[in-house]
Amino acid sequence: MSPRALLARWIVPVNPEGVVHEHHALIVAGERIVELLPRSELSARYPDIEREDLGNSVLIPGFINAHTHSAMALMRGLADDLPLMRWLEDHIWPTEQRWVGPTFVRAGTELAVVEMLAGGTTCFNDNYFFPDVTAVTASQAGMRAVVGMPVISLPTAWAENEDEYFSRGLEVHQAVLSDPLVTTAFAPHAPYTVSDSAFARMAELAEEMDVPIHLHLLEAKGEVENSRKQYGKHPLDRLAELGVLGPRLLAVHMTQLTEADMDRVARAGVHVLHCPASNLKLASGICPVAALDARGVNIAIGTDGAASNNTLDMFAEMRLAALLAKGASGDPEAIPAARALSMATINGARALGLEDQIGSLEAGKLADVVAVQLDVAETLPVHHVISQLVYACARSQVSKVWVAGKAVYASGSPVHLNKLEVADRAREWGQKLRLSQQSE
Amino acid sequence: MSPRALLARWIVPVNPEGVVHEHHALIVAGERIVELLPRSELSARYPDIEREDLGNSVLIPGFINAHTHSAMALMRGLADDLPLMRWLEDHIWPTEQRWVGPTFVRAGTELAVVEMLAGGTTCFNDNYFFPDVTAVTASQAGMRAVVGMPVISLPTAWAENEDEYFSRGLEVHQAVLSDPLVTTAFAPHAPYTVSDSAFARMAELAEEMDVPIHLHLLEAKGEVENSRKQYGKHPLDRLAELGVLGPRLLAVHMTQLTEADMDRVARAGVHVLHCPASNLKLASGICPVAALDARGVNIAIGTDGAASNNTLDMFAEMRLAALLAKGASGDPEAIPAARALSMATINGARALGLEDQIGSLEAGKLADVVAVQLDVAETLPVHHVISQLVYACARSQVSKVWVAGKAVYASGSPVHLNKLEVADRAREWGQKLRLSQQSE
Numbered sequence: 001m002s003p004r005a006l007l008a009r010w011i012v013p014v015n016p017e018g019v020v021h022e023h024h025a026l027i028v029a030g031e032r033i034v035e036l037l038p039r040s041e042l043s044a045r046y047p048d049i050e051r052e053d054l055g056n057s058v059l060i061p062g063f064i065n066a067h068t069h070s071a072m073a074l075m076r077g078l079a080d081d082l083p084l085m086r087w088l089e090d091h092i093w094p095t096e097q098r099w100v101g102p103t104f105v106r107a108g109t110e111l112a113v114v115e116m117l118a119g120g121t122t123c124f125n126d127n128y129f130f131p132d133v134t135a136v137t138a139s140q141a142g143m144r145a146v147v148g149m150p151v152i153s154l155p156t157a158w159a160e161n162e163d164e165y166f167s168r169g170l171e172v173h174q175a176v177l178s179d180p181l182v183t184t185a186f187a188p189h190a191p192y193t194v195s196d197s198a199f200a201r202m203a204e205l206a207e208e209m210d211v212p213i214h215l216h217l218l219e220a221k222g223e224v225e226n227s228r229k230q231y232g233k234h235p236l237d238r239l240a241e242l243g244v245l246g247p248r249l250l251a252v253h254m255t256q257l258t259e260a261d262m263d264r265v266a267r268a269g270v271h272v273l274h275c276p277a278s279n280l281k282l283a284s285g286i287c288p289v290a291a292l293d294a295r296g297v298n299i300a301i302g303t304d305g306a307a308s309n310n311t312l313d314m315f316a317e318m319r320l321a322a323l324l325a326k327g328a329s330g331d332p333e334a335i336p337a338a339r340a341l342s343m344a345t346i347n348g349a350r351a352l353g354l355e356d357q358i359g360s361l362e363a364g365k366l367a368d369v370v371a372v373q374l375d376v377a378e379t380l381p382v383h384h385v386i387s388q389l390v391y392a393c394a395r396s397q398v399s400k401v402w403v404a405g406k407a408v409y410a411s412g413s414p415v416h417l418n419k420l421e422v423a424d425r426a427r428e429w430g431q432k433l434r435l436s437q438q439s440e
Numbered sequence: 441m442s443p444r445a446l447l448a449r450w451i452v453p454v455n456p457e458g459v460v461h462e463h464h465a466l467i468v469a470g471e472r473i474v475e476l477l478p479r480s481e482l483s484a485r486y487p488d489i490e491r492e493d494l495g496n497s498v499l500i501p502g503f504i505n506a507h508t509h510s511a512m513a514l515m516r517g518l519a520d521d522l523p524l525m526r527w528l529e530d531h532i533w534p535t536e537q538r539w540v541g542p543t544f545v546r547a548g549t550e551l552a553v554v555e556m557l558a559g560g561t562t563c564f565n566d567n568y569f570f571p572d573v574t575a576v577t578a579s580q581a582g583m584r585a586v587v588g589m590p591v592i593s594l595p596t597a598w599a600e601n602e603d604e605y606f607s608r609g610l611e612v613h614q615a616v617l618s619d620p621l622v623t624t625a626f627a628p629h630a631p632y633t634v635s636d637s638a639f640a641r642m643a644e645l646a647e648e649m650d651v652p653i654h655l656h657l658l659e660a661k662g663e664v665e666n667s668r669k670q671y672g673k674h675p676l677d678r679l680a681e682l683g684v685l686g687p688r689l690l691a692v693h694m695t696q697l698t699e700a701d702m703d704r705v706a707r708a709g710v711h712v713l714h715c716p717a718s719n720l721k722l723a724s725g726i727c728p729v730a731a732l733d734a735r736g737v738n739i740a741i742g743t744d745g746a747a748s749n750n751t752l753d754m755f756a757e758m759r760l761a762a763l764l765a766k767g768a769s770g771d772p773e774a775i776p777a778a779r780a781l782s783m784a785t786i787n788g789a790r791a792l793g794l795e796d797q798i799g800s801l802e803a804g805k806l807a808d809v810v811a812v813q814l815d816v817a818e819t820l821p822v823h824h825v826i827s828q829l830v831y832a833c834a835r836s837q838v839s840k841v842w843v844a845g846k847a848v849y850a851s852g853s854p855v856h857l858n859k860l861e862v863a864d865r866a867r868e869w870g871q872k873l874r875l876s877q878q879s880e
Binding site for chain 2: 074075076077078080081082083084087111114115118277279280281282283285286306309310311313316319320322323324326327329330331332333334336337375376377378379380381382383384387388391392394395396419422423426427429430431433434
């Protein structure tokens, strides 16, 4: 395909971290980035190139939402301000038991995809039932996804037992091999709901299949003590013995870490998927992001599901990650803006094993690109572009989004989804869920 | 004036807390609210009334930004990720010394007013130099403001010494008496920058003039120890002796409180102005909001200035206040959504002595009203209106804003300000500030 030039006042490639190019052009051919070059060189180098001028915008790589349960968007705000177990046992689980199936997951994922694309997210790492439906929904919308192959020792509408979780998960893995937008990860629920044998099997399979293992880990108080009671050991020891504690492990939450745990996680090359809003809202604890970052741990940012956030807004999550790291560590220099932006983009790609393909605007990578309008009252004056992106910008400033070089969000709407129909279905499901709650 | 009816799918009056009216009408005559009534009764009660239908929106009282330095919007993102004293001494103070004057304050306040109105804020409690300019700027935009009469024992472009701060402040107070949109408060900078005699004088004058005292207090570590060194006592003891510790005191930040301090603050009827984003960003500490709320302390929410936030977004601040209260206290039931909404509205009014006039949608109050569109992917499905407002909603969903019954923001623009001209001036000032930083 003949190349095109995306022109914008600023381009933040993310790698190298902290760099802002002014008056540059991003050259895209087909699905990939060819190069970045000064605008002054454009006419000489590419005399007849098709140009798209984004004005006083900044181009950034698309956000990677490193941990979410996208279909749970239908349960956004269904039950708030409750302790974790009452929230789960009285509200979320009964609702899921009654309603979760392919049509629920389709409607919820579509709602989430509309929200995420409009907010500049181009890839999400999902953990939910019916990942086959999630995969198709994302792909049809032109969005990139890593879908989880769930494993849990409890029966759900998706599978009856661990064996069936594996077999259904592996079917999904096979089915998406031909889809350039979708890959998979194992998604064991949590140490306390997955058996030793399942973890050991998963560790072997993950190696063979070259996929990550995406696990809720050390989310809240009590998890370490309960593990000592149930298994006679700390969850990190158990996971290490079962072959799971390594660079394939994407550990979500991680709010209960000692200094020694942090050293160990760093040594093992574990990736941390940080969900600050969900951790605060459920009062689970605070992930020690500044201390992990200082140890060189790769930290990516996720929104968690909309039932515990209650948004899928990566701008808000990135800002909160940067603010909370300073407040919790007492160090105002912890996680500066450029590092927070890395956590929301390239670090997510690294965790997912996609760092050669996405996460930054570099020659040879896939053109997952977001144009953000900075020339509005809310982000004026633009003293520092990256500061504005992290501390002041809202997702409503996203004007256009591309995945693999194709526009997927433009002029206020997703390109491949009818947002009015998606809203209609969300309203219908909302009513169904509320009525069933009231009748119980 | 003949009454008008504002119709919306939902109305959240804030008082009583937690109530959501569905399919009601808000009747407004001139600048005041006449009543709320079920839509089914509208035709019978007001047969020929002029109707404005806001569709699937929710009407809420306008936000009250309880602490800000609006003109500092021009320094948004000028210097981030720095410790407080380096931020102040190397960046903020030199910039202020060189540039702050009436035209700077005018341009900065206009920028802040455009941002605040668009985000549903109808009143702000300001603390900055040239409050005369702030007052006129807000009033001309149709926005309500409480402007601070600054007192600080250091010379600035506004005044040379404490006597002059008082005399200039009192002039401003006199000048705004005739303006229905503007009132004043004393705005002593901080305990460590204001003399005993100035505090004592202010306590007397505040009583005579019936105005609040708006003070940065116990913002960061070291303040208690330094006070013991400098004055031989704890700041709360000193303020109590000088007659300042009482229900006129609006104490901003309050991150350094013992249990005994909290009891004392509660007993004294001090109002706390909570600025969670700024406290996290500067790593000042965390205000113990859950414990203060449990003691019945009136807590209002402020954004602080855009130089340390970096937004004036009350939706974001309200959400952060609710999330952080849970995370910091370990109690997921702390500051539920309805309480957070009260903190962003009626509690601000109470702190400012304006609770009979604004802060809720009640018969007899001034019609400071905001319409928020909830029927978009980001806040669907609407299981609980107040949850959506607090945990999921963005300021971009604000569709119309009224102050004292008059539209001040509609169709994406402030009614009485030219937002393009305001943006032009912000860009010009931005360039000036950056050039002067580079030349130093």
